[in-house]
Amino acid sequence: MDKPSHIIGRERQWRAMEKFLLGGDQDGPLRLGLVSGRRRTGKTQLLTAACDALGGLYIACVQDEGDRAARQRFASALGRHAGLGDAVRGEPESWERLLRAALDTAARVAPPGLPGVVVIDEFPYAMSDAPQLPSLIQHLYDDSQRRQAPGGRLILCGSALSVMHTLLSGTNPLRGRAMMDMRLNALDYREAARLWGVRDLETALRLHACVGGIPGYRPLMTSAPASADEFDTWIVDNLLAVDVSVFTRTEVDYLLREDPRITARSLYYDILSAVAQGAHTPAKIGAVIGRDSNAVRYPIGVLESAGYLTRAQDLLRGRKPTLSVCDPIIRFDRLITAPHLSQLELGRAEQIWRAAAPTFRANILGPHLEELAREWVHRFAPDELGRPTGFGTVGFGSVQDHSGRAKHDIDVIAIENNQVHLIGEAKATLTRRGLPDLERLDGIRGLLARTGHDTAGLITALFSVTGFTDDLVRTAASRADVVLVDLPCLYGRS
Known part of the structure; x- marks a missing residue:
């Protein structure tokens, strides 16, 4: 199942989706998965691509639609997927019958050797008028484990994070039943x-x-x-x-x-x-x-x-x-x-x-450059600086200089137990960073050592939008413990 070229990033998520959809016994009992993420993170794009690849049934719920209209919409989507058109005559079926029919139809229509796939997008919208849906899915799931209901793959998706995260918590019906709980964040x-x-x-x-x-x-x-x-x-x-x-x-x-x-x-x-x-x-x-x-x-x-x-x-x-x-x-x-x-x-x-x-x-x-500097240390620097095991916990910090009665803020710090692996300063000012910036960090390094932190092997990093002065570049070239991170380095294009 190849990820479509129009989806940027999401390699890890696509592999997880592929493992959930295609792993295990294709004719086995029902597998349940959840996908959540704030509005516009690309959940629908990812799920429709997976449905297209496997011939799955994708159904989108609508906000403030009402229960009857929601069941009618569900039934129409089901009919279209089965090749029967979207006309629904009379009162639509109950949710219990619709869910079972969706899994039956998805399995029947699926290409040979592939499981039936059903995706219900914006599931919290349907839940607002039918709060019994999680319980119905629980009974369907449990019956499927006993081979008394259809198998396949069922994915519930939603943008209301509080609702989606609650589905698997506490004593809620679906707790302990989902094999996948994917939370889609923004792209890096x-x-x-x-x-x-x-x-x-x-x-x-x-x-x-x-x-x-x-x-x-x-x-x-x-x-x-x-x-x-x-x-x-x-x-x-x-x-x-x-x-x-x-x-x-x-x-x-x-x-x-x-x-x-x-x-x-x-x-x-x-x-x-x-x-x-x-x-x-x-x-x-x-x-x-x-x-x-x-x-x-x-x-x-x-x-x-x-x-x-x-x-x-x-x-x-x-x-x-x-x-x-x-x-x-x-x-x-x-x-x-x-x-x-x-x-x-x-x-x-x-x-x-x-x-x-x-x-x-x-x-x-x-502040955004500071955030990206910390992200670079956490996400990219382990490979780009030759530290495959990473730098420990990455964040910000402050240290008190009692002799000088001053507090020094550190934009970027990476620490593991008592060992400080990296300290850095990130500035989006119009002027280039120079030797005084490095000297300030060297002073903080000494202060950390005096306060009992292990600074052996510490890397000093300077992040800048506008680059660095010539004397700072020369000094950094002579010191293995100094890293200058300009925009090409930050974006991996240096």
Whole structure:
């Protein structure tokens, strides 16, 4: 089962899908799998490609359709797959009969030697009017294990992460029955550059800082900018254009609507804005929005489980975890679009974008480069720096210099037990990085050693968008422990 060329990345996921669909006894009992991921991550693209390859039955559920209409839609899709047309006369069958018929039909229509495959996309939409569906699937699965129901492969897919993750938790009916639980995340930044076809690496970085690695945005936007000069026009025509579907305020509203727990969206907007602006703990978030810290803990948890906020720990000081907005388009909306919404609605997108340039570089591009630097150390550096076992836990940290009464923040740190393998600094400033930046990291290295950390074999890394001064390049060439990571190195094109 070859992965189609139009699907960028997803090699690991495709192999897992292939193993789930084609592994084991093709005529054995039912196998159940789950696929989840936020809106536009490419779940449908992946699943329809698998159905096309194996002649499977793909059925998409519709939001707020009602139970009868949902059963009628299911029955029509089933009829088309069986070659009987999509006309459904009278009252559609019960869900129990429809599920059994879908597996029977998929097995009958499947090519010789292949299992019957049924994919139910956006399964939570059907569940909203038929909450008994997981229990019905449980009984169907259990009967199949006793050879009293059809076999084959059944995949449930959905964008409502909280609903999908709950299906296999606690005492829920499907717990312990799914063989595959695939959570589709965004493409990494190198794959995203391939997806958009961007060759200019600074433009690729800026693009990823705005929309991340979400494949579903690509067909909805104008052609990707080929250079930094085109980038400004692209932003105005897409993310800041009120009347297009990818206007960030519209898109974020859709994202929040995906989670049924998010009802009073104004509170969630306020929390996302506070975090994007630098409030990284519940107490600080509560202070910014005028609420008690306990009042924001539940909505923060919802945003975390939905994949819109993430928390990380200072790897050196063990302080309370800090929260950050992990979805680039939400961060862009909260920092650029939301504060100027009324002016954008008057058609002043170009003026707003010019005025927002300092905010974009300091609060979006800079932090994003730090995130990609940590991702590079975690994902790519083990192979590219000859450390196949990796660098341990990668994150950020801070160390206190008691003699100088100063605290030093470390953008990138990789640590394993007490051994620090790498420290790094990532800056998206307009000036090149120079010897003072390396000297600062050397000072931090000495401070770590004095505070009891093992720094033997430590690598010092400097990350820069604009490159490095000549004296820094010469010094790095003479030191095996110094790595200079410019954009070609970051993107694996050096």
